[in-house]
Amino acid sequence: MRLRVLYFAWLRERIGAAQEELETSAATLADLVTELRGRSDGHALAFADLKGLRAAIDQELVSFDAALGDAREVAFFPPMTGG
Amino acid sequence: MPERRPEHERVRVQAAAFDPGQEVSAFTAALSASGAVVSFTGLVRDGATPLTAMEIEHYPGMTERAIAAMVADAMARFGLEDARVIHRYGRLSLRDPIMMVATAARHRADAFAAAEFLMDYLKSRAPFWKKEITADGAAWVAARDQDEDALRRW
Numbered sequence: 001m002r003l004r005v006l007y008f009a010w011l012r013e014r015i016g017a018a019q020e021e022l023e024t025s026a027a028t029l030a031d032l033v034t035e036l037r038g039r040s041d042g043h044a045l046a047f048a049d050l051k052g053l054r055a056a057i058d059q060e061l062v063s064f065d066a067a068l069g070d071a072r073e074v075a076f077f078p079p080m081t082g083g
Numbered sequence: 084m085p086e087r088r089p090e091h092e093r094v095r096v097q098a099a100a101f102d103p104g105q106e107v108s109a110f111t112a113a114l115s116a117s118g119a120v121v122s123f124t125g126l127v128r129d130g131a132t133p134l135t136a137m138e139i140e141h142y143p144g145m146t147e148r149a150i151a152a153m154v155a156d157a158m159a160r161f162g163l164e165d166a167r168v169i170h171r172y173g174r175l176s177l178r179d180p181i182m183m184v185a186t187a188a189r190h191r192a193d194a195f196a197a198a199e200f201l202m203d204y205l206k207s208r209a210p211f212w213k214k215e216i217t218a219d220g221a222a223w224v225a226a227r228d229q230d231e232d233a234l235r236r237w
Contacts, residue, residue, distance in 0.1 A: 006142070008140055008142060008210070008212060009140055009212035009214075009223055010223050012140075056142075056145060056210070059142070059144055059145035059148055059149075060145075061149075061208070075142060075145070075210075077142070077210065077212065078212065078223065078226070079207065079225075079226030079231070080206075080207055080208065080209060080210050080211055080212065080226065081206070081211060081212055081213045081223075081224045081225075081226050082170065082182070082205045082206055082207075082208075082209040082210070082211035082213075083125055083181075083182060083202055083205040083206035083209075083211075
């Protein structure tokens with residue numbers, strides 16, 4: 001499955017990219033994170049602790065056990081600080 | 084029944100500055116059934132170290148969707164006639180308005196509650212990330228547990 005992965009805030013800075021396109025067979029977000037950790041030291045550092053992270057599939061906030069299904073866009077980011 | 088405006092017209096996510104007074108006037112002028120308007124404006128303020136600027140990053144697309152969903156929820160829960168959310172992104176200066184919320188209802192209790200509801204959700208559920216730029220460097224603002232806890236009351 002072809003996927004666009006987006007990163008925001010300090011996650012983007014640690015990984016050194018705002019987005020990447022990749023091919024994956026991951027079934028869930030957690031599986032995808034395991035794959036992403038192997039891509040670079042920056043990825044491994046960014047995804048070291050999932051407790052401090054949030055994720056969205058196709059622009060809807062989800063938990064890390066969510067199935068990827070036919071997702072086209074996945075985003076990872078720290079807790080939001082709007083308002 | 085008051086005229087229902089599509090949710091996307093109630094939400095503006097923009098880099099440009101806005102004038103909160105002008106926005107509230109325009110919002111108020113278009114109402115027909117409300118007896119109460121509540122507005123809140125959030126400003127860039129200093130932290131422990133004097134601020135040079137604030138940078139706000141957002142997730143284009145998801146931001147608008149997430150806020151439109153909050154506004155639809157607030158309209159239904161509090162029986163609002165109308166609501167407005169404006170939120171800036173990009174580089175802001177000290178004392179610049181960052182965002183504003185306006186709500187209109189028949190009575191003030193609903194207008195106040197809806198504004199607080201929207202503020203609580205904007206803080207923790209709208210994909211914005213603030214970065215403070217000071218003479219010491221730049222630092223991402225950390226989310227506070229109390230902001231997450233605030234959602235439980237709704």
